[in-house]
Amino acid sequence: MTHRHRLAARRRHETIAIEHEGQKYKVGLGREMVCDGSCGGSVRFGPIAEVFISAQKVNTQADVLAKDGAILMSLALQYGCPPDVIAHAMKRNPDGSPASPLGRAAAYLVEEKV
Template identity: 70%
Template sequence: MMIRRRPAKRRQLETIAIEHENQRYKVGLGRPTLCDGSCGAEPRLGAIMEVFLNGQKANSQLDVLASDGAILMSMLIQYGCPPADIFHAMKRNPDGSAASPLGRAAAYLVEGER
């Protein structure tokens, strides 16, 4: 059985505004705080452990689907699925760009690993 790595109680949330097919979304990326500076070292953040995705109109069908997808993406990460695997599993447009706002959010997972 896989063990879930739950996010730390103290974590930072980075919020990014995106637009996909003329719809606006907010992407939230949650990272644990490994050191806030009080440990004698430079402040450091851990890997992304949570993803939030919300549509512009709260509780619309787009908002609900985006949010539910982000919850599943977060759980995949917490159960040990590599972010690159999540990113590569998402659908793409013919030009290689992400076909969905969830795919755009997955791109931030891979960038967050670098």
């Protein structure tokens, strides 16, 4: 079994707002701080290692499914699955756009070249 990268207790978190099929979602992205050399050196932020998704209407089916999917995406990232593999595995609409809010989040990971 592959080893899961456990995240540090403190990390950077950024939030983006997306809309998918008329529903509004907030996507939270967590990155670990990486210290170059000793901790007295420069600090940069590593790749996105966790994803949170919340629908505008809390505790609806859309909200629950988005949150559960984000947990699975986070685990995949922490086990070393590349973001482009995750994004490629997501269902697409006939025009090639992501078919779900989770797919939109995965596409964002690739677009940002995390």
